[in-house]
Amino acid sequence: MSTKxxxxxxxTAGIGRALAKHLLAQGNRVIITGRNRSRIDEACxxxxxxxxxxxxxxxxxxxxxxxxxxxxxVKLDGLVLNAGVFYPQSLLNSSxxxxxxxxxxxxxxxxxxxQQLQPLLNNPSSVVFVSSVAVTRAFAGAAVYSASKxxxxxxTRVANLELxxxxxxxxxxxxxxxxTEIQGKAGMTEEQQSAFxxxxxxxxxxxVLTPADQIGAxxxxxxxxxxxxxxxxxxxxxxxxx
Numbered sequence: 690m691s692t693k694x695x696x697x698x699x700x701t702a703g704i705g706r707a708l709a710k711h712l713l714a715q716g717n718r719v720i721i722t723g724r725n726r727s728r729i730d731e732a733c734x735x736x737x738x739x740x741x742x743x744x745x746x747x748x749x750x751x752x753x754x755x756x757x758x759x760x761x762x763v764k765l766d767g768l769v770l771n772a773g774v775f776y777p778q779s780l781l782n783s784s785x786x787x788x789x790x791x792x793x794x795x796x797x798x799x800x801x802x803x804q805q806l807q808p809l810l811n812n813p814s815s816v817v818f819v820s821s822v823a824v825t826r827a828f829a830g831a832a833v834y835s836a837s838k839x840x841x842x843x844x845t846r847v848a849n850l851e852l853x854x855x856x857x858x859x860x861x862x863x864x865x866x867x868x869t870e871i872q873g874k875a876g877m878t879e880e881q882q883s884a885f886x887x888x889x890x891x892x893x894x895x896x897v898l899t900p901a902d903q904i905g906a907x908x909x910x911x912x913x914x915x916x917x918x919x920x921x922x923x924x925x926x927x928x929x930x931x
Contacts, residue, residue, distance in 0.1 A: 691913075692715075692716050692717055692718070693712075693717050693718070693766035693767055693911070694717070694718040694719075694720070694763065694764065694765055694766050694767075695712055695717055695718070695719055695720070695765065695766060695767035695768070695769065695911060696719075696720040696721070696722070696758075696765055696767070696768050696769070696806070697709050697712075697719065697720070697721050697722070697769040697771055698721075698722045698743070698745065698769065698770055698771050698772035698798075698799070698802060699721075699722065699723065699745075699771045699772030699773065700719075700721025700722060700723060700732065700738075700740070700771065701721065701723040701725070701728040701729055701731075701732040701740075702728070702732075702869065702870050703867075703869030703870055703871065703900050704771055704819060704864065704867065704869060704900040704903050704904075704907075705721065705769070705771040705772070705819075706721075706732060706736070706900070707899075707900035707901055707903070707904060708769065708771070708900075708903070708904055708907055708908075709721050709732075709736055709738055710736055711901075711904050711908070712908070712911075713736055713737060713738055718738075718739075719736070719738040719739070720738065720739045720740070720741065720758075720763070721733070721736075721738055721739070721740045721741075722740065722741050722742070722743040722754065722772065723740065723742065723743070723772075724742070724743075724744045724745075725742075726742050729741070729742060741754050741757060741758075743802075745772045745773075745793075745794045745795075745797075745798025745799070745801075745802065746790065746793040746794045746797075746798060748797075748801055751798070751801045751802050751805050752801075752805055754802075754805065754806075755805035755806050755808075755809065758806070758809055759808070759809060763809060764809055764810075764811050765806065765809050765810050765811065765814060766811050766814050766815070766911075767814060767815050767816070767817070767911040768802075768803070768806060768810065768814070768815075768816045768817070769816075769817045769819065769907060769911070770799035770802060770803065770816065770817065770818045770819065770841075771819040772794070772798060772799075773794060773795045773798075773819065773837075773838075773871075774790075774791060774794050774795065774871075774874070775831070775834050775871050775874070775875050776790070776791060776833075776834070776875065777830035777831060777834070777875050777876070778830060778832075778833065779829070779830055779832075780832045783832065783833055787833060788833050791833045791834060791837045792833070792836075792837050792840070794837075795834070795837035795838060795840075795841065796837045796838075796840045796841050796844075799818060799841050800841065800844055803816060803848065803859075807852070807855070807857070810855070810856075810857050811856070812855055812856030812857075813856040813857070813858070813913075813916065814856060814857050814858075815857075815858055815859075815860070815910060815911050815912075815915060816857060816858065816859040816860075817859075817860060817861070817862060817907050817910045817911060818841060818842070818845060818859065818860070818861040818862070819861075819862055819864065819903075819907070820838045820841070820842055820861045820862065820863045820864075820922070821834070821835070821838045821863055821864060822863045822864065822865050822866075822924060822926050822929065822930060823835040823838060824838050824839045824842060824863060825863075825930070826929075826930060842861055842922070845859045845860075845861065845920055846920050849919045849920050853919070858915070858916070858918065858919055859919070859920065860910045860915060860918050860919070860920065860921040860922070860923070861920075861921070861922045861923070862903060862906045862907055862910065862922075862923050862924075862925060863922055863923070863924045863925070863926070864898065864902075864903050864925055864926070865898050865924070865925065865926025865927050865929040865930070866885075866886075866889060866897055866898060866926075866929065867897070867898040867899065867900060867902070867903065868882070868886060868897045868898065868899055868900075869900060872885070889927070889929070892926075892927045892928045892929050892931075893927065893928030893931060894927030894928055895927075896927070897927075898925070898926070898927050902925060902927070903925050905925075906923040906925050909923075910923070
């Protein structure tokens, strides 16, 4: 892949950070976003990239991100919509506030980010949405999470038609169960995580996925090799859905 300028939302940890590290090693310019300024500074210091504070749930911050990049004359070849949250809750116990928060971050967030950053996207350019196998596989306690990811995948179908004249293509990666901070943030103890990950030894891959396992698919979709792909979905699940 030739040298590109790529922005990764949610790039301070997990898949986003692993991808940023890999793309930087390939000689690309990488910009990451996050919600916590100290974590952004730590990641940028460790990786050698540029970072912006931009909470996906805060429209004003997303607008400020676009304005700041525009003022600096940044043009993007790739945009990875990776930022997301998982707050497990049963259907009957989910509150309206729970629903609104997940939708604000996982659906409205990438929608507004794409809308605001579109003027900065080159022709051609690639947008990659980090979705989830929860779109097609039911998990107890994940109704709102599943809906939030599926909703943005629906948006990408229309966005591909509307943004095609601008040379923008949008495709998705659906990671399977991947060991990141998201499990701990969802309230799982280390013991619960270990027990859960152990169940994945029965998959064809034979283990839980890591952020590094997701890099290849995302890098491919960012590259010119995906130029003819629109609304494609790459499931990187280690055979979990077989």
